[in-house]
Ligand SMILES: Nc1ncnc2c1ncn2[C@@H]1O[C@H](COP(=O)(O)OP(=O)(O)OP(=O)(O)O)[C@@H](O)[C@H]1O
């Protein structure tokens with residue numbers, strides 16, 4: 001399953017994505033962590049603040065991804081879903097393209113990152129969304145076994161959803177602080193997810209009082225089931241796995257699995273085509 005962590009800036013996407021990745025690894029899953037944000041907080045957390053210097057960032061690797069599925073540069077991505085190719089991406093063991101982009105973290109754990117802004121972005125030939133373009137082809141064509149999970153940490157806000165990864169993720173995890181602006185963005189993201197017919201789960205984060213809980217319930221009603229407390233130690237040490245939160249992450253994963261099962265039948269070529277026709281640029 002491919003989970004995409006979404007939400008307003010600072011809501012806790014990278015922190016919760018890190019905990020989910022560490023948690024699923026502790027549960028014996030093979031994990032691919034995908035950092036789609038050029039701030040690279042997720043990769044920073046996964047590598048304990050020491051991102052390997054030989055990482056091959058996917059932000060500048062679109063042609064490798066397109067080559068792998070037999071698409072020429074400039075060709076519309078939806079051709080990859082039209083049966084023009086039966087090339088797919090795989091992890092553990094990785095196919096040749098993924099092998100280049102996914103850097104090992106430990107046994108059953110790899111990480112790939114969009115990386116910092118490329119020259120295309122810095123010199124104004126493209127906006128920074130181009131960094132996640134490879135994911136539009138990679139994620140929908142990534143075949144996973146049941147004991148494999150991909151955790152994607154997306155950029156802040158609703159923008160990344162409509163211009164990036166939504167076609168490829170199975171379930172969105174919309175992270176929301178008990179703060180009005182965070183709630184507003186979470187709801188904007190949920191509206192986009194509905195438009196793209198992709199299921200999502202709201203997760204409250206940094207919930208530290210009854211007042212916080214009541215505030216989230218007031219805005220989300222029964223849609224707000226999972227709430228992660230403020231854990232002071234996480235601010236200074238975002239690398240460590242907090243096993244005391246395991247029941248919450250188990251519950252989120254179980255719900256995501258349920259939603260994904262319901263949605264899987266609907267994840268047709270037709271739906272990919274429809275979303276890609278919106279997202280082809
Ligand atoms: N449950 C938590 N308990 C304590 N601190 C938290 C928690 N979740 C997040 N934080 C802190 O909140 C800040 C923002 O978290 P994080 O970087 O994960 O947010 P983000 O949504 O990924 O932000 P950005 O949009 O900048 O990528 C960090 O300092 C992090 O340590």
Ligand SMILES: [Mg+2]
Pocket residue numbers: 013014015037039041042153
């Ligand atoms: Mg982040």
